[in-house]
Structure formats: structure tokens, C-alpha cells
Amino acid sequence: MSAPPRSRRSRLLADISPLRDHPDFRRLWFGNTVSDIGQQMTAMAVALQVYAITGSSFYVGLVGLCSLVPLIVFGLYGGAVADVVDRRRLGLVTASGALLLSVALAVVAIAHIRSVALLYAIVALQAVCFAMNSPARSSMIPRLLPPERLPAANALASLAGGVDQMAGPLLGGLSVGLWGYQAAYLIDVAAFTASLYAMWRLPAMLPGEVAAGGGETGAGAAGATGEAAAGAGGTGAGGAGKDAVRRRPSVMEGLRYLAARPNLRTTFVSDLAAMVLAQPRVLFPAVAGLWYGGDTRTVGLLAAAPAAGALLGGVFSGWLGRINRQGLAVLVAIASWGAAVAVFGLTRNLWLGLAFLALAGCADTVSMVFRNTMLQSAAPDDMRGRLQGVFLVVVVGGPRLGDFLAGSTADLFSPAAAVIGGGLACIAAITLIGALQRGFVTYDARHPVP
Template sequence: MAKPVGLLIDVTPLRRYPAFRRLVGGQCMTLLGSQVTQVVVPWQVYSLTHSSVSVGAVGLAALVPMVVCGLYGGAVADAMDRRRLILLVASGSALVSVVLVVQALAGLDNLWLLYGCVAVQAGLFAVDLPARRALVPRLVGPDDLPAANSLLFLVFSVGFIGGPLVGGAMVVLGGYGAAYLVDIVAFAVAITLLRGLPSLPLPAGGRRADLGSVVEGLRFIRKRPLLWMCYVLDIVATVLAMPAALFPVLAVERFHGTTATAAYLSAALAAGNLIGTVFSGWLGAVRRLGLASIAVIAAWGVALAAFGLAHELWVALLLLATAGAADTYSAVLRSSIVQRETPDAFLGRTSGVWTIVGAGGPRLGDGRAGFVAGAIGPGAALVAGGVTCVLAVLALAAAVPSYLRYRVTPRADEPATKG
């Protein structure tokens, strides 16, 4: 019997699965800390250089480690206890935060050290996220996957809102060192929560984390249009339309603001993510997951193109929130497709590729936005990116009709004993 579907987010996985609750709590603290860094480092770079190109290069500094470590990290997640893996990575991320605190307090003002910290943290993140994503189908039942993914994206939203606001406030109150210190505290709490996860032995069919394993995972994806379309759509949306690298220059030049204004723009995008997740209960009733994801990605592009034309701050914030909600719905729908269509033995590797396109794509998009804005201006860069995104998504939908036709069949609820 299918469970009832409402408008508000479904919290059933939190009630049913104790281990999933710990995963959610640990993820919340990890993202809060990492998002402080994501906001504060670009602003520190901008304060040193006053260059949109230099800020865009922050995203490019993370791209190579994101790709390499994402691919290999997915193989590792299919070859070792995923609980142990996420604890090791969280500890490494905390050490990166220590370096950021030291450089800020010492006043080093070294651009390359900042790029290096971003690169290392991106590599660790790319190892961590596949393991966490691969955990979800092992901790919750298949019918609870959309709800579980919505809850995890709610956590992302809280991190994306709290990180910019906390980071901006700490920079104003105590400088960059105080902002980076928040990372260390957040990672310490996350490690404490994640230590309570159960031991998770190798999935059936697990193998050595080597190049052969990586190639095997890529071949698995290549043969399945449903999977690679989920990734390609993400790349198109983020590379062509991601606006984050332009927030500092827009805050100063268009909205005549400060660090806080840039934080408001970042927080508005995240607020849309939050609104989307809070009102995500209806996703459980969606059966045409492919068609629905195409529609919301197109809405993302339209909202960001309109943002490029906005000259009033409140209008800009509203459009960014709209884009954020569309982004959340797209991510939940596509991640549910990947998790449903991937056997457990490949979940780490498919999640590794998801990490590359989901986290690496925005960084490449930041680089694109910075360079294009340097040539034609930030507003024109946003409009061009949003329009191109919509056209590209519609072209992909026409080229792969099987993705549009993809439909899921509801299953009976599993007993509330998993995890």
C-alpha cells in the first residue's frame, strides 16, 4: 500500500532509521563548516586582488582535485567501511581549517596558499560525498529514498544559508581567523556524531580501489542513458548558469554593498534550496522523474537569466531563491533516479561521478562566470548563461527521449527496522 504524500517534507526516514539520523546530523555540521570556508575564501581573495577573475580561479583551483579524488573516492567507497572513510575525511578537513586559521591570524595574505587550501578541501570533499551518498540506500528503504534525499538536501540548504551568514558575521566581528575557526568547531561536532554510525562492511561485489575499479564504474554509467543523463544535465545547469562567483562584484558595483551584501546573495540561493526542501513532500508522488527534472532545470535557467537583469536587491534575492528551489527539486529527482537504478556494489562509484559533476560543475561554472564577466560584464554574463542553459536542456531532452519517459512504480513500505 502506497504511503500518503503531502506538500511538506516527509520526515519518515528520521523516525524510522536511527543511523540515518546520525548521518543527517553529521552532514549538517560538516556543511556548516565547509560553507563558511566557501564564502570567506573568495571574499578574502577579492579583498587581496579586487579581481573577479581571481575569485573565479578559486573554483578552478578546486576542479582538478574534485575530478581526480571524486573518481577515486567513489572506488574507495565501494572497497572499504564507509563509516571509517567519512571519519577519516572529516578529520582531514578539520586540519585544513587549522591551516586557514593560522594563515589568517598570521596575516600571510598569500593567494596561492588560499588556492592550495581550497584544492585540498575540495579533494577531501570529493572523497567524502560519495561515501555519504552510497550510505543512504543502505540505511533507508527504497520507497523512502526521495524523502531521505530531500532531508539531506535540507541539510545542504541549512549549511548554505548558515555558512554565508555565519561567515560574513564572523569576518565583520573577528576577521578571517574567527570565521575559519567556526570550521574547526563544526568538524569536531560532526566527527562526534558520525562516530555513532554502525560499522558498514564492504558491499556485495566490493573490490580493490584501483584504476580498474574506476574504469568499471565509468563503463557501467556509459551503458545506461538514464544515469549519464542525470550527470550531463547537472553539468549543463551549473557550468552554464552558476552565479556565485559574481556575487562579490555585484554586491559592490550593482547593489553598492559590502561583505554582508554578498553573503545575502549567497544566502538567498540557499534560502530557495531550503524552501524547496521544506515543500518537497509532493516529490514522493512524482512518477515521471525524468520529465519533472527537465522542467525544474529549465526554471533554474530562466530565474538566473532574470537575476542578471535585476537592479533592485529585493528582486535579485527573490529570483535567486526561486532558482535555489528549482535546483533542489532537480537534485532530489535526479539523485533518486541514480540510487534506484544502481546496484549496491556500484553505488560508491556512481556517487563519485555525482560528486564530480555536482560539486565540480559549480566550480567550473564559477570560473566561466568570472572570465565571461570580465569580457562582457556580470549582468550580461548571467543572462547569457541562463538562456544558454535552457536551450541546452531542451536539446538534451529531445535527444534522449527515454529519459523523458522514465517512470517509477511505487513499492510497498519496508518494515521500520533498517539502520
């Protein structure tokens, strides 16, 4: 049965049909949203607790380092594991582990144990659980939805992400202030139950199997899965269900597959151009005072502006499902990110600067929606976990490299040179990528080619 026609207004707003028509996806989206808010609360509470113990921003910064290394290492391995086991079971086990670690944080807070090393260890283990869980969760989505619903689903994920990033830290700081650190951790424990319930209701998800609801998409549905996987190591999707469970997880197999697929590879290269070359967030403390004469509240506004833009991009994402030239859309969105960052570097009016940062966040949402959709629809099912693992590493590691580059450039020259130069470098890099990867420019979602 075809969906009823949407009004002009509804075509502009986020398409909620994946939530309305697909109960499994609805439960998973809601559960992930609630649990992600809880995790953001925990991240804020840990940062506040470390600062209360040490009085040092340096030690607070080490919290991020403790999570970065496990995310990168286990993100790749977690993606490989997700391609050879039941993804539902992997999601349940790793989410349960993260829940128990939040319980451990609550116990540490209740017992008034003032050990930064213990907090670092728990944060690192949480990052391991997240790195193993995220590729499994993401690679479930194409099994729950038909291919034409994937852009809308990814836009809804971006919308939820914007809510998580804005509400989680706010609620975390509020709960710590009212009831102590243990309150934020215990709320996180309760929030995890929503994600666990959603995954518990899912059917088993062995890689390579076609979902009962017709959720297999793109290359797999077209019969290209067998050829694609054979080129990557001799694993066809047809009949891969039981065979996949007996295979050993191979990170290198996924990297070899990616190296031979220019369109999928370009989704990562283009995102790195944005996140490494034009990442201004590490400069916010400096520019808040130098450009706007502000204080820590100004830094908070600058940090929140891209998230607000991402949230608005998710709210008004109804038009994304009508775009078929998704590769070209990614390049335009990333060039828009670079342009917005460069213009932000030219502004000395706070509200105008916030507006351009919000535009950058909105452009990033558009890029993310189409890049993730291309990964989900063009890749065979038995490679999706590994590609989502690479996606996680790029999303986590790229901004950290961007922080280092922007900070170094600002020290050598000036914050303005770092921001403006980074934005212009992003535009130049994405233009070069488009010139060299013509297949990516002409990529058509109706005929996905990895």
C-alpha cells in the same frame, strides 16, 4: 507497519520520516549538517585571512582554484575507492584528516604565520579529504533507508545545504570579527566531532552487502545488480562484499558503466546544461551596479537569493515523494531554472530579480533531489561510490565552466545578453535532451532502470 496518513499541510512541508524512523540516518544527517556549517565558516575565514595578508581579490580567487583541482581529480578516485572498501572506515579516516587540517589552520592563525602558500596548501589538502569523503557519505544513504524514503532524504539534505550556505559564511565572518581567524577554525574542529560520532555509530559498510534494515534498493534489490556490474567489468552485487574489498579501485570501470546507462548518464548531462549554460553568479558584481545601482551589499543579496530559494524548496518538499516520473521532473525543474534565470536578466527591479533568483534556487533543489534519488536507487551498490564521485565533479566543475562562459559572453556582448541568452540556451538544451532521451522522460521510480 505502515506510516500514519499525513495531513494536507504536512504533505506540503518537508517529510521528516527518514529522521524520525531511522536513527542511523538521523545521526548522519545531523552530523553532516553541523560539520558542513563548520566547513563553510572555515572557507569564509580563509578568504578573509588571504585578503588581509595580500589585499588582493585575485589571491582570494586562487583559493577556489586550489580546491577545484583536487576536488575534480580525487572526486573520481574517491568514488572508486568507496566502491571497494568499507565506506564507514573511509568516511572516518577522511573526516579525521579534515579535522586535523582545521587544527593546522588554527595553529597558523594563533602563531600569526602570514603565509598565503601555506594556506593554499592546507586548503588543497582539505579538498582532497572532502573529495574522498563525499562519495562515501552519499553512497551510505541507500543502505540506511528504504527506496521510498530516498526523495525525502535528499530533500532533507538540500534543506541542510541551504542552511549551511546561509549560516556558515555569516557565522564565519561574525566569529572572525569578534575573536579572530582561529575562532572560526576551532569551531570547525568542534563541529567535525558531530560527523565523526555519527559515522562511528554506523555498522561496517562493505560495497555489495545488503543492509540489515533492508536498505539495498532499486537495481540491486531487483537482481539487476549482477547483470549491470557484469556489463561494466564482471562484478555482481550478489556476494560482492568480501570480493569487493580485494578488488582495485577503477575509475574507468565506473565511467564505462555510466556510458552504457542512458538514464543515469542523462542526470549528469541535464545538470551540466543548467550549470554551464545558465550560471549567472559571476555577473552579480556587474549587474548589481549596472542594473540596480547597488554596491557590495547588493551583490550579497544576489548571491544569497538562490540559496534562500533552495532552502524554501527543501522546507516545502513534502510533495516530492509522490512523484514517480522522476526523469520528467528533472527536465521540468531544469527548464524552470533556465526560465527563471532568463527572466532575471530582463528585470531591473532588485526585489523582483531576487524573487526570480530564489525561484531558480528552488528549481535547482527539485532537480537535485530527483537526480540524486535516481543515482541512489537505479545504480547497483558496487557502483554508487563512483557515480557519486562523478556527481561531485559535475556539481563542482559545472558551475566553474558556467562562470567562464557567462563572463566571456558578457565581455563580448553584455551582462544582459549573457544572462538572458544563457537561460534560453538552457531551455533549448533541456528540450533537446528530452526529445533524444525518451527513456529518461518515461523513467518510473517504481521500476528504476539505469
